[in-house]
Amino acid sequence: MKDFARRLPLNLLPLLIGVVAFFLIIGPRALNPQNIAWLGNGDPATHYLGWAFFRQSPWTFPIGLNPSYGMELGNGIIFSDSNPLLAFLFKPFAALLPTPFQYFGLWLLTCFVLQAWFAWKVVGLMSSHVGVRAVSTALLLFVPPMLMRMPFHLSLGGHFLLLASFYLALHQQLRRRRLAWGALLATVALVHAYFLAMVALIWIADLAAGYFKKKLTLRSALIEFLALFSLVSFCCWQAGYFSVGTEGAISGGFGIYGMNLLS
Structure with a gap:
């Protein structure tokens, strides 16, 4: 208990830094669940409308289907980029929630707080110096790629998911690695496919490194790969990833937003 009391201020410091950064950059108005004025244009409007249709739709299986959303082509909650993780969390209480209701402000606050927390943990693997x-935590809270995404692509503000994967991969004495990686990969799959591709590659690299460094046997590595691949596939199915076939998907942005390796 004495050790816990001594460490408590240090554990609260990154959370406080994250909260302060949120109020400096986003502001308190986004936390009002009935304030949708800031979601009125562009992609944020799409994110909110996807949730608005989803909360009114009957339950389906997979649960991420959004049959009322779209003209002549219903799809999944993942395709409106409405953050299935939070949509699944709040839909059971849809009848109790006010109208309108948005959870994106809460999501952005979570992004800042967890970005600070995992930045603190990652840097802590290399230095115990509080300063x-x-x-470093403050620096990683103001990284341009994260801040540039937040006004337009709300789910892509979750850069803490990448820091969490770095933490798991760099931790030399990670306990219950399957549980930790499984929880992270399932969460990522229910947030955004872009993050899933990034985090999955880091996980596979960490899995391969564990095998080549003799920390994991081939059998253990294969079991982990198959188990977590199945878990991610199930989460993707439930989020509606497979609700639109190839004939219904378009790729109009392909080739426009490209970057070379140096970039």
Whole structure:
């Protein structure tokens, strides 16, 4: 208990930094669940409308189907980028929630707080100096790629998911690695496919490194790969990834938003 009391201020420091950063950059109005004015244009409007249709739709299986959303082509909650993780969390209470209701402000607050928390943890693997960890945490809260996404693509503000994967991969004495990686990959699959591709590659690299460094046997590595691949596939199915066939998908942005390796 004494050790816990001694460490408590240090554990609260990154959370406080994250909260302060949120109020400096986003502001308190986004936390009002009935305030949808800031979601009125562009992609954020699409994110909110996907949720608005989803909350009114009957339950389906897979649960991520959004049959009322779209003209002549119903799809899944993942395709409106409405953050299935939170949509699944709040839909059971749809009848109790006010109208309108949005959870995207809460999501952005979560992004800042967890970005700070995992930044603190990752830097802590390399330095125990409080000042170094605090400055590094603040630096990672103001990274342009994260801040540039937040006004337009709300789910892509979740850069903490990448930091979490770095933490798991860099941790030398990670306990219950299957449980930790499974929880992270399932969460990522229910947030955004872009993050899933990134985090999955880091996981596979960590799995391969564990095998080549003799930390994992071939049998153990194969079991983990098959188990977590099945878990991710199930989460993707439930989120509606497979609700639109190839004939209904378009790729109008392909080739426009490209970057070379140096970029």
